[in-house]
Amino acid sequence: MGKEEEDAWVVMKTARAPSNIAVIKYWGKRDEKLILPINSSISVTLDPEHLSATTTVAASPAFERDRLWLNGKEVSVEGERYRNCLREMRARATDVVIESSGKVITKEVWSTLHIHIASENNFPTAAGLASSAAGFACLVYSLAQLMNVKEKYEGELTAIARLGSGSACRSLYGGFVKWNMGQEADGKDSIATQLAEQSHWEDLVIIIAVVSSRQKETSSTSGMQESVKTSPLLKYRAEEMVPKRIGQMEKAIKSMDFAEFARITCADSNQFHATCLDTSPPIFYLNDSSRRLIGLVERWNRHAGEPQVAYTFDAGPNAVMFAKNKEVAVQLLKRLLYQFPPSAEADLSRYDYLGHS
Ligand SMILES: Nc1ncnc2c1ncn2[C@@H]1O[C@H](COP(=O)(O)OP(=O)(O)OP(=O)(O)O)[C@@H](O)[C@H]1O
Ligand SMILES: C[C@@](O)(CCOP(=O)(O)OP(=O)(O)O)CC(=O)O
Incomplete structure (x- = not known):
């Protein structure tokens, strides 16, 4: 097979994640790099029909670098937050079989592949409606689907979304969600957990x-x-x-x-x-x-x-x-x-x- 044919495949996944609103606010970090908060917080996840991000992630050997389009405009993916999320997800990638050809994308191949990301918010970005929460939760979730990432412990993906934006860790679950501030220096225990399903409080x-x-x-x-x-x-x-x-x-x-x-x-x-x-x-x-x-x-x-x-x-x-x-x-x-x-x-x-x- 020639190089061109070898490069002619692309795998893709699309996901949607809602925004969330904190009823006990997160405000302040004890670690800027790992995004570890100074207090725990509680939020309610919103209805994705109204406030959500929709993200498509694609990988192909033909892609020369990671790229991101946000609401139709290309923006830099070189920021530390995007880099950290991509690095952690790539490190957890497992075998993916391309249905049409039977070709297997192995962990080693994933570490060499570049990713293209296109994301749209159905509400105003950076206007205090937690677009970063929906955006990074959606990025991590769609990458998990693309790369067949399985959590080793409950909440592992929330800890990766947290590296994108603190409040994003709470958007991986629906209903009522708590972000435990955690105690560990590496942030492993600074994860979100669901307190109750959305259906728990139907009247609200x-x-x-x-x-x-x-x-x-x-x-x-x-x-x-x-x-x-x-x-x-x-x-x-x-x-x-x-x-x-x-x-x-x-x-x-x-x-x-x-x-x-x-x-x-x-x-x-x-x-x-x-x-x-x-x-x-x-x-x-x-x-x-x-x-x-x-x-x-x-x-x-x-x-x-x-x-x-x-x-x-x-x-x-x-x-x-x-x-x-x-x-x-x-x-x-x-x-x-x-x-x-x-x-x-x-x-x-x-x-x-x-x-x-
Ligand atoms: N759909 C998305 N996909 C990826 N990144 C996004 C997405 N939406 C927003 N972001 C990132 O989040 C940034 C906006 O975050 P910022 O915290 O300033 O605003 P906000 O989340 O809307 O408001 P707040 O968190 O104060 O409620 C954007 O500049 C972009 O980097
Ligand atoms: C007021 C808040 O919405 C603050 C959210 O802050 P971010 O999660 O956007 O901040 P970074 O972690 O620096 O990305 C309260 C909350 O959502 O808990």
């Missing part, structure tokens, strides 16, 4: 209000670096507050106690933004619309006598809200449209309603 409805889809000024990565360096509140939060809240949140999820779930979710979001304000120079992720949303929910909950809706904000002004059930969700949408009426030329299909169940 998630609504996302995209206040702004502009890219944020301070990325999560640099924002949390500054907070670790300068915020005394962050240290107190990670050491004293989060360990207690993690236990309380696990209990609330297990028993589907919405009042407790809402109380902790709102308190943790507010404390995370307080640590941003406590950073020097201060970081502002919320804007006037975010604050109006907080006011609306707080007044409603107080008036109802017990929480009906919870809110949480990541590193941006966009709100993620949890409604107690479908009836409350409909009420919430009405109130949101009343408080924030769309302009006459708005495209109403962009008003997203995300059912969790």
